[in-house]
Amino acid sequence: MGKLGMILFSGTTDRLMAAGILAQAAAAMDNEVKVFVTFWAVPSFTKGEKKMSFPSDVQSMVPFLAQRMKDLKMASWYDMLKEAKSMGAKIYLCSLASELMNVKKDDVDPIVDDIVGAATFIQETEGWQVLFI
Amino acid sequence: MGKLGMILFSGTTDRLMAAGILAQAAAAMDNEVKVFVTFWAVPSFTKGEKKMSFPSDVQSMVPFLAQRMKDLKMASWYDMLKEAKSMGAKIYLCSLASELMNVKKDDVDPIVDDIVGAATFIQETEGWQVLFI
Amino acid sequence: MGKLGMILFSGTTDRLMAAGILAQAAAAMDNEVKVFVTFWAVPSFTKGEKKMSFPSDVQSMVPFLAQRMKDLKMASWYDMLKEAKSMGAKIYLCSLASELMNVKKDDVDPIVDDIVGAATFIQETEGWQVLFI
Numbered sequence: 001m002g003k004l005g006m007i008l009f010s011g012t013t014d015r016l017m018a019a020g021i022l023a024q025a026a027a028a029m030d031n032e033v034k035v036f037v038t039f040w041a042v043p044s045f046t047k048g049e050k051k052m053s054f055p056s057d058v059q060s061m062v063p064f065l066a067q068r069m070k071d072l073k074m075a076s077w078y079d080m081l082k083e084a085k086s087m088g089a090k091i092y093l094c095s096l097a098s099e100l101m102n103v104k105k106d107d108v109d110p111i112v113d114d115i116v117g118a119a120t121f122i123q124e125t126e127g128w129q130v131l132f133i
Numbered sequence: 134m135g136k137l138g139m140i141l142f143s144g145t146t147d148r149l150m151a152a153g154i155l156a157q158a159a160a161a162m163d164n165e166v167k168v169f170v171t172f173w174a175v176p177s178f179t180k181g182e183k184k185m186s187f188p189s190d191v192q193s194m195v196p197f198l199a200q201r202m203k204d205l206k207m208a209s210w211y212d213m214l215k216e217a218k219s220m221g222a223k224i225y226l227c228s229l230a231s232e233l234m235n236v237k238k239d240d241v242d243p244i245v246d247d248i249v250g251a252a253t254f255i256q257e258t259e260g261w262q263v264l265f266i
Numbered sequence: 267m268g269k270l271g272m273i274l275f276s277g278t279t280d281r282l283m284a285a286g287i288l289a290q291a292a293a294a295m296d297n298e299v300k301v302f303v304t305f306w307a308v309p310s311f312t313k314g315e316k317k318m319s320f321p322s323d324v325q326s327m328v329p330f331l332a333q334r335m336k337d338l339k340m341a342s343w344y345d346m347l348k349e350a351k352s353m354g355a356k357i358y359l360c361s362l363a364s365e366l367m368n369v370k371k372d373d374v375d376p377i378v379d380d381i382v383g384a385a386t387f388i389q390e391t392e393g394w395q396v397l398f399i
Contacts, residue, residue, distance in 0.1 A: 002259040007397070009284055012323075014172060018142055018265075021229065025251040039280060040324065056323050057145075057189050058173065068233050096287065100334050118291040125395075126268040129258075131140070131265040132284075132397040135392040147305060151275055151398075154362065158384040190278075190322050191306065201366050262391075264273070264398040 002031040005125035007132045011040030013052045013077065019133050020080030027087035032128075035081070036121040037112070038094035045093055046107045050078050081111060092116045135164040138258035140265045144173035146185045146210065148266050153213030155264070160220035165261075168214070169254040170245070171227035178226055179240045183211050214244060225249045268297040271391035273398045277306035279318045279343065285399050286346030293353035298394075301347070302387040303378070304360035311359055312373045316344050347377060358382045 004026040008019050019035060027033045037045050044050060054062050075083070081091060093108060093115045108115065137159040141152050152168060160166045170178050177183060187195050208216070214224060226241060226248045241248065270292040274285050285301060293299045303311050310316060320328050341349070347357060359374060359381045374381065 002255070004255070007284075007288075009281070015142070018140075018172065021251055022140075022255070026255050029252060029255060031255070039284065065233065068235065072232060074233070099338060100331065100340070102334065118287055119295060122268070122270070122288070122292050122295060122297070128395070129261070129263050130395050130397060131263060132399050133265050135388070137388070148275070151273075151305065154384055155273075155388070159388050162385060162388060164388070198366065201368065205365060207366070262394070262396050264396060266398050 002026065002029075003125070003128040004031050004033050005121070005128045005130040006033075006035045007121075007130060008035055008037045008041040009039045010133060011042075011044055011053070012055050014054055014058070015133050016041070016044060016077040017080075020075075020077035020084070022131070023084035023089050024080040024087075027084040027089045033084055033089035034121070034125055034128075035089065035091045036094060036116075036118070037091065038097040038118075042093065042097050042101045042103055045091075045109045045112055046103055047109050050076070078111065085111065085113075090114075092121060094118060094121075135159065135162075136258070136261040137164050137166050138254070138261045138263035139166075139168045140254075140263060141168055141170045141174040142172045143266060144175075144177055144186070145188050147187055147191070149174070149177060149210040150213075152266050153208075153210035153217070156217035156222050157213040157220075160217040160222045166217055166222035167254070167258055167261075168222065168224045169227060169249075169251070170224065171230040171251075175226065175230050175234045175236060178224070178242045178245055179236055180242050183209070211244065218244065218246075223247075225254060227251065227254075268292065268295075269391070269394040270297050270299050271387070271394045271396035272299075272301045273387075273396065274301055274303045274307040275305045276399060277308075277310055277319070278321050280320055280324070281399050282307070282310060282343040283346075286341075286343035286350070288397070289350035289355050290346040290353075293350040293355045299350055299355035300387070300391055300394075301355065301357045302360060302382075302384075303357065304363040304384075308359065308363050308367045308369055311357075311375045311378055312369055313375050316342070344377065351377065351379075356380075358387060360384065360387075
């Protein structure tokens, strides 16, 4: 049984999808999973509609990819993270980034388990595999 | 002897180079090395010419860097990965990303050892150092 | 006591800040910390003024963030790395990237402890947590 931590720094849909896929796959294999949402990822973890957003460098590929995702009936990154949570994964919001982005407690999406500092995440994932996404 | 996994998510030449350099250096030091090619990196692992492509934010530095790479006789990322493979490194293509990008088995570059899912890669690299590039 | 390595590949201020925050937090908790500065991060570790630079995709958020950073009296990434160093963190400059960027020894910022190759960093951080930023 492995232990997978992820520092989710990026806010674009492609990288949120990577985090969702890895979280779900790892949790399904009985890994402990903890995601630390920080910086550009913070707005995607506030309440409200989750819009798709891709880096401008890959805009030309987005219509094709969006159609493929539909055809393959791929779950959204949000639903994949919810599925991972149902298997024990935890999602933390970075307290400093929340303050920086001026996100209030009431704005936080219910998918978030807790708001913690980087020090807490580092401590809780000591010796784990940690990805910076 | 260490064990280095890499999730190669980005498709730009700068990050492919980073993966090539790390894979080659780690393999040369008798580390086990496994690279999981996914998302934007997938097109670079299909057959055909490998063109250079850099993020638009750094375009102004590209002519200078391309000249320096020539002057220093730096190997291409592809040749560095081939060298790493000759020392035991394995390169896997993500099955989900291949499907998403509509890459068929026949399109896959021979540098790829196998097409596997994220779950397989997670399992094979349990407890390893894993970088998300 | 954990051991945190970071391969600092990106040169934008947001990611330098992430590295600074993680380095400082980890060092303050008695973790061993080693940062390997490579590719686009190299110019930020040469002598001279450190200018802010953000990815063009997030330019619209920069004025707001810059103001928040001021309001919250956040330390700069440079000062956070200096603080981490005072608690034992080490900062290495990648020899290959320095050569590629044509950075001479005399140009290197005094915050850098040494100029080393990727192989040395891989060896010194064997079995550590390593983030690719």
